[in-house]
Amino acid sequence: MMGCEKSGVGGHFMTFLKEKGEQNHLISFRGHRFNHLFCVAGSVYHHRQHIQDFLSSWADPNDLLKSVSFDIREKGYISSIRALGIIDKMITGPLWKLIESVENVLALNPYLLILRDKLSELCGDASPLLKGEPIFPDVAIKRDQIYESLFSETDDPVIETYSQMALELALGGMLLILERQAKDQLPGGKFFDPPITDQFRASSVPPTNTCSERDFAQLDMLMRAKPSASTECYESIIMWTNNKTSKWLSSLDSQEREKNINNSRKAAPEMMQAFKNKQQELFNTKLKLLREKQEKKAKQENKLYTQKVKLTGKVNELGGLWVSKDEVLIFKEKNRDKSGNFFKDAFTTQLQFRKQVLGSKGPKEKFQLQVKGHQFTVEELEENLIDIITLNEELENEIVEERSIQYKPLDQVSQNIKLAKEKLVLKLEENRKKIQIDQQKHLLPEYIKKPDLLVGKKIKQKFRLEESREIEWFRGEVLSLERENGRKSRYRVKYEDEDDCVFTLLIDIEKGDIIVC
Incomplete structure (x- = not known):
């Protein structure tokens, strides 16, 4: 409005x-x-x-x-x-x-x-x-x-x-x-x-940043009222107002006041030159950073261009871009005597071409070679490619209605909200674990000095499951100190619903793989 x-x-x-x-x-x-x-x-x-x-x-x-x-x-x-x-x-x-x-x-x-x-x-x-x-x-x-x-x-x-x-x-x-x-x-x-x-x-730390916000409010007002003024001018007015310099000068006797004013006049050119020198230093620093970013961007663009050219050549070698499931199946039939690695390279090339050259839509996992340590098989790569082709065919055929918001049924909205909240809960839990890991780092030197302090503690330890390659946290209790050897001390741990095992827990604490409850 x-x-x-x-x-x-x-x-x-x-x-x-x-x-x-x-x-x-x-x-x-x-x-x-x-x-x-x-x-x-x-x-x-x-x-x-x-x-x-x-x-x-x-x-x-x-x-x-x-x-x-x-x-x-x-x-x-x-x-x-x-x-x-x-x-x-x-x-x-x-x-x-x-x-x-x-x-x-x-x-x-x-x-x-x-x-x-x-x-x-x-x-x-x-x-x-x-x-x-x-x-x-x-x-x-x-x-x-x-x-x-x-x-x-x-x-x-x-x-x-x-x-x-x-x-x-x-x-x-x-x-x-x-x-x-x-x-x-x-x-x-x-x-x-x-x-x-x-x-x-x-006791001297204010609970808010209102003071600095007030300074910026003054600066905003001054920039509107005096748009041609210099930065030194804005700074001087704000400091003069906040420090109550006028009141302080008025409290001095005439001789002392005149002395301070004359000293300020003499020091003014030197201060202005120092300010200009500082501005030049800032300009040089910003210019250096700008050039570094421009060079980095140019390198990235060249690298991306080279990748697109290579992918285009590879796609042409495969007979062009596959735009339907039938074309994928025809390619497989024509090359049925080829090895699994040949098909893996072909499916990967088509996926990468769609991602980097065409910008095809779809879940990012579908374009990758692996997820959470799990390498996709040839069959899984083929399935991912067909999913991406099908999804983008549907998106291209969608009719977009202007000036209209399409409301989904409430039960579908509720389901989407539920999924969003579940993702948020997982993010909260992961964030809390990171905070706990960070908070307990100061305890590590004490555990290294006295390894027996960890005995009897409840812990949560991070493991990567062999089959799914998913990361999961297991609860356990430290039963005993098996061998004392500084950070390499070995402990016997009993995990829930598992047999007890021996681990070098202090090294895992250092890596952030253990939370001491």
């Missing part, structure tokens, strides 16, 4: 709302951008009907307005922005209030733990959030017009279902980022239960 000065109609929309006696919640956002996306999404959802009515009455809309008019009527988009708006009201908004209320960054630890536990529950079932159940009970929720719009019944089962699905996927992504970014302040992290010394050091 706002868009740029050329294509947007923000001023006209404000007039439209004012005529109807409605408050405009689509305000220009200045300052901290932490909650920008979620806050604006809630405002858009609240004004969705106003936007529809306004654009319906707008004569000769440009392409931007046509796009907005189309999107604001689509249930999929409306449900998504509703989900983002609910996150603002129930999670990110209250969290920001808590962040601003604490004295330092480590005081956030209890709230981050609450948030992690709540997100873990809600990414599986977000219905409590749709009903307005708070994440932080001690923080007051802003129950304004936007809140009422977000939590009002829509009487549309499609929007309600899509809203919950969008919330669950978004919260799963937030959980993944939270556990990754705040790992040091969550259980197991080095700052979760910090000693007094760390608490003292953290």
